Structures are given as structure tokens and as C-alpha cells.
Amino acid sequence: MDFNAVRMFVSVAQTGSLSAAAERLDIPLATLSRRIRELEQQLKVQLLERSVRGTKLTDSGIRLYEHASRGIEALVEGELAVLNDQTRLKGRLRLSLPPSFEPWWEVLAAFQRQYPQVQVSVHTGARRIDLIEDGVDVALRVGMISHETMVARHLITYRHVLVASPALIEQRGVPVSVEALHDYPCGVFTQGRQGVWQLGDKAITPEAILSTNDYAHLRSRALAGDLVTELPPFLAATAIHEGTLQAVLPDHPLPEQQINLLYPSHRHPSAIVRAYLAFAQGYVEYLANVSSTNR
Known part of the structure; x- marks a missing residue:
């Protein structure tokens, strides 16, 4: 043969x-x-x-x-x-990422610094693509995974945070209950369905003055003092630290979210895919350790 x-x-x-x-x-x-x-x-x-x-x-x-x-x-x-030199890995890595997923930009930059001969092609979009038909090696997905033909490697679990600007809080006051949010201008993330916030054991459908599938847009309007909204922690952390946003109803947390890397189960992952999966896992664990140490 x-x-x-x-x-x-x-x-x-x-x-x-x-x-x-x-x-x-x-x-x-x-x-x-x-x-x-x-x-x-x-x-x-x-x-x-x-x-x-x-x-x-x-x-x-x-x-x-x-x-x-x-x-x-x-x-x-x-x-x-x-x-004995993994930097000799050479070829193309095709990835899928959600829109505005800024933390992963640095992960990819660090990966390519370690593997400089790997060319990375990134498809970004809200539509859930078919990895096989679209020729994608690994997709980063947020949320629960139930696709039997895919292998899911869990990276991290986190919660979104409800935020508003200090100017809006000063103007409207601090919300004292979940129901009080009906009296505030709100912005919701949605992909065609009506936005619902599950805050602790209470669910609310806010009267949204803005509905969008772009978290960066919601962050911009929150920073401008226009509305209360939910943001992934990586989009809210710097603003909260600098005082340009503040957490709202922190005693009523939003549900946990999962981040997974997906690749087809019927394909034995290539050396480049295996290197990427291992690097991403290690990078996320390193950041988690640094974050816990600095608390």
C-alpha cells in the first residue's frame, strides 16, 4: 500500500x-x-x-x-x-468565534507567537456554522453543548453581570429589587427572541429601549449612561474597575455560562488542532490562577 x-x-x-x-x-x-x-x-x-x-x-x-x-x-x-521543537508546526488553523469575543484575540496572538508558522483563519458571526461544511477545525461556543457529532472541551464557567453607569444610577437611584428594573431604561442581548433576564430565582422581561446581538453596542450605550444592561465579565471588568460602570443587583446573579471548544468527533485532530486545544486550555487555566492570586 x-x-x-x-x-x-x-x-x-x-x-x-x-x-x-x-x-x-x-x-x-x-x-x-x-x-x-x-x-x-x-x-x-x-x-x-x-x-x-x-x-x-x-x-x-x-x-x-x-x-x-x-x-x-x-x-x-x-x-x-x-x-523536539513545537514551533516547527506549520499549516493553517481554521477557527470560529462569537462576535466581540475580545479575550480570545490575545489567546490567538499568544498562540501564534509560540507557533509562528501556523496561519490562523477566523470566521466571526452570530450564526452557528456547520464545522464540516464550512471547513472549520475548531469552534468556540458559549452555552450548553448537545451536539452528538462534536467533541466539546470545556474551558471555563462564568456569569454575566448586570451594569449601569454611575450617572444613570445617580439620576434614577439604585434599584432595590428585580421588579424595580421595570422603571429603568434597559438594553438586552437577543438573537430574535424576547430578552429575558434570570436574576437569581426571579425572571424579568425588561422593557428594552435597545435590543441587539452585539455586546459591544450594549457596553457603549451603558457607558454613555443610556441604559442598564448585562455584559460578559470580560467586557465589564475594566469599566467596573475604573468606575465608569457599576454592578447592579449583585445579590441576584445571572445564570452560569460555559465556554467550550468544539471539533468534529469523527476526525482525529491534527497536530495543529491538538496544539491549539492544549494551548487554549493552559492559557485559560493560567489566567484563572492569576486572577485568583490577585484577589
């Missing part, structure tokens, strides 16, 4: 298309297609089902991939061990 052809087949299985695999391996698409056909002829089975939307593994292809990917990844790991 031709080892190079098997390696090309594994790359097609991992990327989900012939063109993406050709780009990853830096070889002409025609060459890749020819080598895969020759491998199928040698084995006398069809390994891939080709269509305009990409490629899917046949049953024979799945069986070959399950065995071949482990061997190839072991060889890659052996090569990395011999080189």
Missing part, C-alpha cells in the same frame, strides 16, 4: 474535501485526486463518495481511516518528538 496515498486520503477525511486537503498538503488538486483514485484501484474498493458539496467516507473508507489515521498521527508525533 502506498503510504503517501494513504496520508493524502487521511487528510481528505479530516478536512472533508479534496480541495481543502490539497491546500493543507500543498499539492495540486489534480495530483491528490489521481493518487486517491489509484489507492481505490489498488484496494479494489470505493473510499470516498464525491459530490459538489464535498466528500463523504464510504463504509470501507471509514474502516481505513480509523486504522490509518492512528498510524499516521503516531508518525507525526514521533517526528515532533525527534525535532
